[in-house]
Amino acid sequence: MTQGTPSVFSALDNAKTQLYHFKAIVIAGMGFFTDAYDLFCISALVKLLGRLYYYDPTTGKPGKLPDDVSNAIQGVALCGTFAGQLFFGWLGDRLGRKKVYGITLVTMVGCAIASGLSFGSTARSVIGCLCFFRFWLGFGIGGDYPLSAVIMSEYANQRTRGGFIAAVFAMQGVGILVAGAVSMAVSKFFLLAYNPPAFQDNQVLSTPPQADFVWRIVLMLGAVPAALTYYWRMKMPETARFTALVEGDHKKAAADMMKVLDTDIPVEETKRNPENSYGLFSVEFVRRHGRHLIGTSTTWFLLDIAFYTGNLAQKDIFSSAGLVPKAPAMNAITEVYKIARAMSLVALFGTVPGYWFTVFLIDKIGRFVIQLGGFLMMSLFMAIIGFRYSNLRGETCKTSKTGFCHGHPHEFMVLYALTFFFANFGPNSTTFIVPAELFPARFRSTCHGISAASGKAGAILAAFLVQRFTLDEDPHKIKKAIIGLAVVNFLGFLFTFMVPETKGKSLEEISGEDGDFGKGGEGQNGLHSDGMV
Secondary structure, three states: OOOOOOHHHHHHHHOOOOHHHHHHHHHHHHHHHHHHHHHHHHHHOHHHHHHHHOOOOOOOOOOOOOHHHHHHHHHHHHHHHHHHHHHHHHHHHHHOHHHHHHHHHHHHHHHHHHHHOOOOOOHHHHHHHHHHHHHHHHHHHHHHHHHHHHHHHHHOOOOOHHHHHHHHHHHHHHHHHHHHHHHHHHHHHHHHHHOOOOOOOOHHHHOOOOHHHHHHHHHHOOHHHHHHOHHHHHHOOOOHHHHHHHOOOHHHHHHHHHHHOOOOOOOOOOOEOHHHOOOOOOHHHHHHHHHHHHHHHHHHHHHHHHHHHHHHOHHHHHHHHOOOOOHHHOOHHHHHHHHHHHHHHHHHHHHHHHHHHHHHHHHHHOHHHHHHHHHHHHHHHHHHHHHOHHHHHOOOHHHOOOOOOOOOHHHHHHHHHHHHHHHHOOHHHHHHHOHHHHOOHHHHHHHHHHHHHHHHHHHHHHHHOHHHHOOOOOHHHHHHHHHHHHHHHHHHHHHHHHOOOOOOOOHHHHHOHHHOEOOOOHHHOOOOOOOOO
């Protein structure tokens, strides 16, 4: 911490790791657990919705959602998330992190329950109602991104800040895993309770009416973890950096932190340098942080194209690769169970470990190296899957009576899981962490929201455009899509060079705010004006 910076920030940066840090990780992390559960549990349920509401009696085959309806169900929550990230990110810098935190949580709880209660007299009205509530569910989820990241970054000490923020984000992996596990448990319960036939040509028998409860219960259970953490979120004090740097009340900032951290924080009377009080839409902001914002936004955009395509298209890729039988070979509830099982295996062996590798290593090897390596390895594994897709899938798929392929499904699963491992031990974690560190406190939540919204723009592109290559399970289209995603990841590798390393520096040093007090100036900034370390 440079000379002239208030002691409250120095105390936060040098505070020993203690119980409240871990409590903050759990409180903020449960929001991300809920976010991931709500966004990704739908992947196991989309085919069930098609069989329930889009059965055509003239064909006698299991129902299937039209492509635009399938895209809407999966993509509408992402559209809400995009809007929520921008709105709540901005609001977090205006009203404070704590006040807005509660609003996002209540929105998530209410809309998760309402999604499961979607009603209507026709298939279109039920799906329309579901999409309406999932949009607002996404809106609440969107607010959780900038607020959770910024709160954790502003609470954390300097030495382990990256690991703390990464631990919050790692709960996303646990949420994805639990989404698959809950879908498995609920579908298994109905399979055991009602014992539907394993296979029937008749749609009425292969899609029992009890299946309508499966998707509703899975969606509504997403409200439980968010509701359980509401009380503790409201008990958290406002972050000292917002109170001191944005509201200008250093005494209250010190008092709030002394309530929760085991350290004495002397209060210094300081005055902000008016020359450094530039606005977000100013030439000075563009000069200091314009390149950073472009870098964080672009890399998150490219990452989410690949990450969300891979997650949302799992149901189609698993069927095409032979990991899950074709729909006519099983009843609707069994199909949910098998898709959820495959999702859970990928999450358990690929997704979750990747997050925790980041937690333990990010403050040792740095954000830049992890992001660069992650993009490169994702590109490599997706290229291998794409160019070898015909061999991995097996050429006998078209003639297999059981719906299983005789290719190399286990090798496919390993390569697919490795892609997700390096997404999470890579850019999926670092794109969340770095925007919470780079920008000044008065813009931090807004800039994180802009970066995150850019990512969700990529996710929306994945849901509404890229997935068109997988919806009909055409192996040639899937092959082209996967190769295209390898190229997208390589572009992410290149754009990473626009994002500086933040390891080992205080937030004020990174953002240049250590020059906002006393004699400090831009020369004390840990990052030069060209954005490099």
